[in-house]
Amino acid sequence: MLRGGKNNSFTGYLSCSNAPIMKKIQGLIFFFLFLSAAQAQTDNKPSLNHIAHYITDLKVSTDFYQHIIGLDTIPEPFHDGRHTWFSIGYKSHLHLISGAAAKSLHDKNSHLCFTVPSVDAFVTVLNQHHVPFENWAGEKNTVTKRVDGVKQIYFQDPDGYWIEINDARE
Numbered sequence: 287m288l289r290g291g292k293n294n295s296f297t298g299y300l301s302c303s304n305a306p307i308m309k310k311i312q313g314l315i316f317f318f319l320f321l322s323a324a325q326a327q328t329d330n331k332p333s334l335n336h337i338a339h340y341i342t343d344l345k346v347s348t349d350f351y352q353h354i355i356g357l358d359t360i361p362e363p364f365h366d367g368r369h370t371w372f373s374i375g376y377k378s379h380l381h382l383i384s385g386a387a388a389k390s391l392h393d394k395n396s397h398l399c400f401t402v403p404s405v406d407a408f409v410t411v412l413n414q415h416h417v418p419f420e421n422w423a424g425e426k427n428t429v430t431k432r433v434d435g436v437k438q439i440y441f442q443d444p445d446g447y448w449i450e451i452n453d454a455r456e
Contacts, residue, residue, distance in 0.1 A: 336371075336379040337398065341445045344370060344384035350444050351380065354415055355400060374400075389445050394422075397440065397448035405429060405437040405453045417441055 341347045348370040351357045357372040360379065372380040380398070402408045409429070412419050419441040421430040430438045438452035 334375070334378045336381050337374070338381040338383055339443075339445065339447055340383050340386045342384070342386045342389055343444065344368065344382060346444045347382050347384075351382070354411065354417060355449070356411075374398075386445065392442070392446050392448055394440060394448045397450050399450040399452060401454050402451055403453065405439060405451060408451050409439065412439075412441065 339347070344367070348359070351370075351372055352359065357374065357380065360371050360373050362369045362371040362381075368384045370382045372382075374380045406429075409419065418426060419439045420426050421428040422438070422440065423430075432438065436452050436454045438450055440448055440450050442448055
């Protein structure tokens with residue numbers, strides 16, 4: 287017992303005088319149980335692991351994705367000089383695999399999309415590196431503003447794969 291007749295045990299802490307605290311604790315427990323259940327449900331769904339691009343020049347493409355797009359490399363298991371892997375999201379990768387005999391044509395409808403904080407700042411990077419870009423309609427050096435307010439641009443990597451950059455928040 288403490289001075290004033292108060293109990294020093296855990297049971298005393300859980301007494302009715304601490305009801306607001308107990309409600310908060312119960313709320314937190316419920317929240318974490320709900321979060322765990324929601325996570326368990328999504329764990330049964332497929333998730334993106336990687337996208338692979340077959341490319342002609344590993345050094346040129348690696349430099350492009352590192353210095354223009356700003357992606358970070360991650361370790362790759364082959365160590366054969368033919369692969370570069372990049373992190374592109376939670377447990378998702380972009381794999382560059384060298385060996386393509388020539389660049390090939392790619393349709394803009396099949397593209398990778400990366401979200402950035404500022405499309406305008408990204409355009410500055412493209413201009414500094416002399417990388418041409420266009421809007422969806424193909425108008426050079428033009429930014430598309432979608433009906434939902436998202437800005438977007440399109441350009442191609444060294445092997446002609448299309449990339450979209452936008453400032454979407456969701």
